[in-house]
Each structure stands twice: as C-alpha cells, then as structure tokens.
Amino acid sequence: MIEVKNLTKKFGKTEVLSDVSLTLNEGGVMGLVGVNGAGKSTLLRVISGVYTPDGGCVTVDGEPRDPDKNGNKIFFLPDDPYYDYSTNAMKLFDLYKVFYPRIDREAYVKAVSDAGLDPKKPLRACSKGMRRQLFALLALQVRPKYLLLDEAFDGLDVRARAQFVRGLGELADREGTAVLVASHSLRELSDFCDSYVLIDGGRIVSEGALDEQLEKLCRFSLAYDHEIGRALFAGLPVVHFAQEGRFVRLLLKGNADDMEKLLEKTLPAVMERREVRFEDLFIGETEGGGIEP
Amino acid sequence: MTVFFRYYLYRLKKSLILFAVLSGALLVCELANGVDLIDSFIQIPVIFRDNRILSANNAIREILKFYFFAAAALSFILPVAVLSPFKKSRARDPFYALPLGARKKAAAHLLAGLTVYTALFVVFAPYHLLRDAGEIGKTGAAGGLLFAVFLEYLCGVGLYFINSFFFSFASTPFDGAVGIVLWHAVPYALGGFIRSLFFLFPDVTDGLVSFFGNRAEPKQFRFFYPLTQIYRNSAYSLSGIDRVLLPAPADPLFYGLFIGFSLAAAILFFILLPAYKTENNGSVSSSFMSYKTLIPLNGLLFVGGFRYGFRIPVTLILMLAGYVIYRRGFRLRAPDILWLCCAVALSAVLVFVLSQHPLKTL
Secondary structure, three states, rough: OEEEEEEEEEOOOEEEEEEEEEOOOOOEEEEEEEEEEEEOOHHHHHEEEOOOOEEEEEEOOOOOOOOOOOOHHHHEEEEOOOOOOOOOEEEHHHHHHHHHHHOOOHHHHHHHOOOOOOOOOOOOOOOOHHHHHHHHHHHHHOOEEEEEEEOOOOOOOOOHHHHHHHHHHHHHHHHOOOEEEEEEOOOHHHHHHEEEEEEOOEEEEEEHHHHHHHHOOEEEEOOOOOOOOOHHHHHHHHHEEEEOOEEEEEEOOOOOHHHHHHHHOOOOOOOEEEOOOHHHHHHHHHHHOOOEE | OOOHHHHHHHHEEEEEEEEHHHHHHHHHHOOOOOOHHOOOOOOOOEEEOOOOOOOOOOHHHHHHHHHHHHHHHHHHHHHHHHHHOOOOOOOHHHHHHHHOOHHHHHHHHHHHHHHHHHHHHOOOOOHHHHHHHHHHHHHHOOHHHHHHHHHHHHHHHHHHHHHHHOOOOOHHHHHHHHHHHHHHHHHHHHHHHHHHHHHHOOOOOHHHHHHHHHHHHHHHHHHOHHHHHHHHHHHHHHHHOOOOHHOOOHHHHHHHHHHHHHHHHHHHHHHHHHHHHHOOOOOHHHHHHHHHHHHHHHHHHHHHOOOOOOOHHHHHHHHHHHHHHHHHHOOOHHHHHHHHHHHHHHHHHHHHHHHOOOOOOO
C-alpha cells in the first residue's frame, strides 16, 4: 500500500500541491484526474521520488519511501519518457534490468516483437506512438508492485490502448499490482479504474470509488415548448446546467427517480434520463463547485 | 551483486563510447602536437636551460606534458559528461525515478568517470613506452617518471572532484561547464587582485607582502597550480638539472590548499546532493554558487587586478556577456545592472587613483 500523507510541494513561492493525502491499495487501479496544471504530474513525481516534497511524506508498505530500500517496488512511466540518441528496446531493457531483476529478457523480447516493434531499432527512428507503446510494454514487463502512469494513453492507437489496458488488468490480477494513472482520457479511466482522485489547484477535491460517486449523480436532457430560464430549476440540486434555446441538459445530485419527479413539475415536452459518465463527475467537480461525498 | 555495483557496471559500459572518443582525441592531440598548443593557454611553464628551451631528455618532458594535458582536460570533460544526466530537463523524470538514491547514483557515475580517466592514463603507457623507452632508459629516470605521472594522475583526480562539485550547482549541463570555468577564474583573479593591492597600498600591505612574498602571483592562485609544479619540477629534476638553478620551489601551502579543496569538494558534493531540487533542471541556474555570485565576483576581482590594464574593458564586456548567458537573453535584472555599475565605478576609481599614482601603471 502506498500512503501519501499531507503532501506539500512548492515551486518557489507557488504551492503546487497542498496537503494532499491518498491511499493506493494493492491491486487497486486509481485514476488521477484534473485540469491542466492541477498538480497530477507533480504528485506522481513526488511519489516516484523525482521531486522531494516540502512537507508530508510518502510511505510504501508502511515504510518511508526510500529509493534504496523500496524504490524498486515502484515503476514510474512519465508523460514524455526520455531516451538517449542510441537507445533501442534492448538498451532500455539493459538499464531497467539493473533495478528491476524480475523483468524477463525472453518475455520482453517476445512482447516487443508481438507488438510489431524491432528490439534493435533506435527509438529516435520510431514514431511517437511506437515509442509510447514500447515504454508501455516495458512498464508491464517490469511487473512492479506499484505502477505510476502519467498520460499513459497519449499517442497509442486504439489497438495498442486496448492491449495496454488489458495488460494492466492482467498485471493487477496476477501480480496484485496497484496502478495510479493520471490521464485526461476519462473514458479510458472509467473503463478500468475502480477508484479515482480528482485534483484541482493542488488539492484533492474529490475521491472515492468511481461507481459510488457516479450513483450520486443523475443526468437529464429536457426539451420545452415554451421559453425557459435557469430560474426554473432554482430549487433543484443542479451541479451542471447547459441550455441551448429550449433544450436543457442537467446534471443533478441525488437519486435519479426523485429528481425525475421534481423535473416533471417543470412541464417539459420531452424528458430523457442519460447515463452519468466520468466526464460529468469531472465537470461537476471542477465547474459546479463540488459534489458532496 | 548490489544494485549500486550493477548500475556502476552499466554506466561503465555506457562510457565505452566516451572512452573511445576521448582516447582518439588525446591521440590526435599527441600526434598533431596539440598538447604543445595549450602550453600558453593553461600556462604550462616552459623549461629553460642556458636560456634555451630544454631539449635534453625531451621525451621525458613530452610525456609529462601529455599527462599534464590529459589530467587537466579530462578533469574538466569527464565530470561534465558523467554528471550531465543529473541536469538534463527532459531526462529528469526517468532518471531520477530509477530506484537508487541520489548519492549512490552519483557515486556510480563518478566512479565510472574515474575508471575512464584511469583507463585513459593506462592505455597510453604502452604507446609512450614503445616510443620513448630508449631515451628514458638512457637517463635511468624511469622510476621517477612513473612517480611523476602518478602524481599528475592524482592531481587530475583532485581536480575531477573539485570540478564535479562546481558542476553540481548548475541547472543545465552547459551552465555546469561554464560554472567550472568561472570557478577556476576566481582564485586566479584573486591572486591578481591581491597583487594589485600590494602595488596600490604598499605601506598598508607591507606585512602582507612579506607574508605572501612571491606567492601573490595569479598563476599560483590556481587550482592547476600543483599540476604545473609537478610537471615543472619533475621535468627539471628528471632532466638532471642542478636543483640550485631551479626557480622557487613548489609551495606546500598551495599543495595543502589543493588537497583540502579536493577532499572538501568530494565530501560536500555528496552532502549537498540530496538538497538539489530536480524541478530546477533546465531552468536558469539561480544558485548562489553559480552565475549569481561568480559573475560579479570575477568581474570585480579582475577589474581590481588592474595590473594588466587591458583587462578592465575586456572584463566589463565579459561581465555583460555573462549576464546575458545567465539570463538567457538581454532582459537583465536590477541586481545584474547594479553589479555591472559597480564594476564600471570601480574601474573609474582605479583609473583615477592610478593617474595620481607615481608609477602610473595604466
């Protein structure tokens, strides 16, 4: 279990992370979401040891995070992994084998070859997508106890994304690997994350089990045959409101059946209940002033 | 096998290309007499006898000069090369996320660099032996030569740690390399500055003059001083010249300072390393141990060391250039302009004082 307690990180006088606490349990897959500049990458860098925190601490399996003692339980795949001019897949393997002895040469070469990549081709000669795919494969082959991924789906094509998500699932099932993944791709996250942390302005504004949080919201599309305004919904727990002429989209907090009954009183010509997505939760938290847990 | 040792072996393997490039470069310098070209640049003393450049036992002198050059050049190039990954902004995430503590990581890098340095000393031995064995044999100075080369090697090791320490304060590899050069300029400028004080205020500095004597020479205030002294004295003694004819013997004070600096640099490097903020990689090197202090310090010391009058305008121009490099543009900040103004004001004061001075140096 990785525990982050009251973490603070400053860049100069700017506090980028303020009193952040979270727990990543073994086998869990946690999505880390937030707007650009919210502090997601900074949080991953602090947990992985790239940055030193200004306050708070990170513990790994109950011990303070120490690169020499428990560092190789964690593998961090950054947003834009760097590679030397002459680096190829095998040279990457040589480097990571030093720190992660569990990585198996044969399995790695097979995975690379199966993905249609040449193990000896310099990375500089590969496309961005191929490089991302290679690093994703590396992350899976390292088989760490904790995997930190920053924008891991960027640059991957549909097939590679699906393979990567499947690989993450298998890793969690087989090895009990816990994954903390920061991404803007909320749809992908909602497919395989069981919990999430929403970070905004360096603070955690919402967290928990994804399904439970989504159940607390309901979404409706409504159409009216007369002119309406936002005032019509003043008494309702509106999280997000969007209007185009006589059409209204509403994200509400509360039980869907109860909300439907309340909305019927506004006399809509058409009312349709929609599925609540992770995006809705995200918008509600970042625009709507927050959703109570 | 520990992770540290495995990582050291990995770094060593990665350094093979560096070794090949550097050995090639040293060989080219040797074959093209490039080593001689740097005589004046790093002020390798010319060995004279009877008012002629020493030609007897030239092989010994050439070998000593080659290893002098190797120690001086490699002690600058290798720290920059092996410590660059610590300062690259793009490499920061994967590099610092590798599960090995910063100190152990740095130790592995430095050890790999030292191994390359040692290997470069060793690899040229057969070449020199084959080339000059006859001549060295005639003098019977083989043992002395070996010892002198070993001392040069040790000086290079000391410089390697001193330069690594200076490099560590920068935020980019380029700034680190510039920082090393600027740090080496400080004691040199200090020597000139002290010399100038003696000249300007002979009455006040009388006691100091007698203490420093001929120590107050910019050449002696260099980190390279022990290296040049070992070269000069070894070349003299191994060439069979009467010690009485030698210039002032090497000053133990500067050897002591050098050893102290080397040890302190190595220790402080590892002590301060974890305090480095990796988020600064790639940004302006704003450490107090970098441009912020080095530009005004060098500027004022060089201006103050007015013995070579032409240095004043050159120093002011270099200060300005330094600030442009530091700020990565012409948008200088108030402290930069203030220090430039101070240097200009000091220049004006010195010109005035000297115009009143009976010897009128400028």
